């Protein structure tokens with residue numbers, strides 16, 4: 145059985161037989177959808193590659209996050225991240241937002257750290273719901289919570305869809321970047337949508353192709369007024385999720401953290417190749433057609449588009465800040481200072497993690513936090529000193 149069709153850099157581990165077989169089955173699935181009309185929009189390809197039941201990247205049981213996986217997220221770096229977020233949540237819980245809904249909870253580390261810190265503050269939520277689209281990830285989350293906060297498990301529920309009515313806080317870290325995005329390009333005076341096809345009718349190899357943009361994709365691309373020879377992404381699914389949250393949220397706050405930019409920075413003329421990125425065993429590259437189902441695919445987030453979607457559904461934008469500003473306002477440095485420096489190993493580890501989260505050269509500037517709300521007056525704790533809503 146041959147490995148997925150990509151020359152892996154030699155220092156990377158080859159996928160094992162089971163992973164290779166799963167990747168081949170997923171490729172067959174992709175080819176069968178291409179067979180319908182010869183063109184699979186990239187947004188559908190990304191959905192299959194990440195979420196096809198039993199086959200997609202997030203559907204498999206293999207570790208994704210952390211040093212043994214493919215990439216690292218903030219909660220996997222240091223528990224200080226969850227503790228700082230908990231400070232913001234504690235303020236909201238005290239103001240009557242009694243339930244928490246976490247979207248896409250990864251390994252369950254953030255939920256564990258948040259519940260630990262809220263318990264320490266004597267400010268536990270009534271319920272902690274986790275909306276997870278991947279059964280494999282949900283299993284992993286349950287194991288982490290069972291190990292970390294077994295006595296609080298009865299407050300945690302896994303839900304398959306957004307509740308119809310939410311009174312509380314909805315939280316999502318690095319979820320929107322993992323939502324399927326459409327790829328569009330402005331070439332030769334025409335707006336086209338990028339997709340995937342067979343290299344040739346008698347080949348199983350995949351290749352990029354395009355067709356004139358139409359419908360919602362065309363309307364969204366036209367609104368961007370893209371320069372010539374420009375390829376980028378449209379976040380229609382992420383906007384849809386924010387609108388759905390807006391419809392469901394009766395009272396409370398949506399708090400989203402991710403990497404990305406406001407509109408003018410995202411669609412800057414020099415960012416003419418978009419932001420699509422893939423990760424396999426911590427190796428970052430830009431070929432989503434390789435290693436199908438075995439690697440992460442993500443795009444940066446357009447926070448202005450999210451703010452527009454939130455306003456369309458009647459939510460107020462309560463704050464927008466860099467991750468560094470948000471975490472500092474939530475007291476991450478004060479918490480670090482409570483670790484005695486004499487506990488050298490513990491202190492050094494925590495300080496290195498906090499440094500990674502805050503440094504402008506790492507996650508401090510590229511990652512942002514945005515908050516939307518209904519019936520909640522600001523300013524929220526995390527946006528007291530670094531609010532940049534004017535940039536949206």
Ligand SMILES: C[S@@+](CC[C@H](N)C(=O)[O-])C[C@H]1O[C@@H](n2cnc3c(N)ncnc32)[C@H](O)[C@@H]1O
Pocket residue numbers: 202209217218219220247248249250251254275276277278281316317318319322323385
């Ligand atoms: C990059 S991981 C982030 C995990 C975690 N939040 C963290 O910070 O470690 C993305 C997660 O979002 C989940 N996800 C993607 N789309 C989702 C959606 N529409 N609703 C809820 N979860 C979703 C994926 O299954 C995955 O667990």
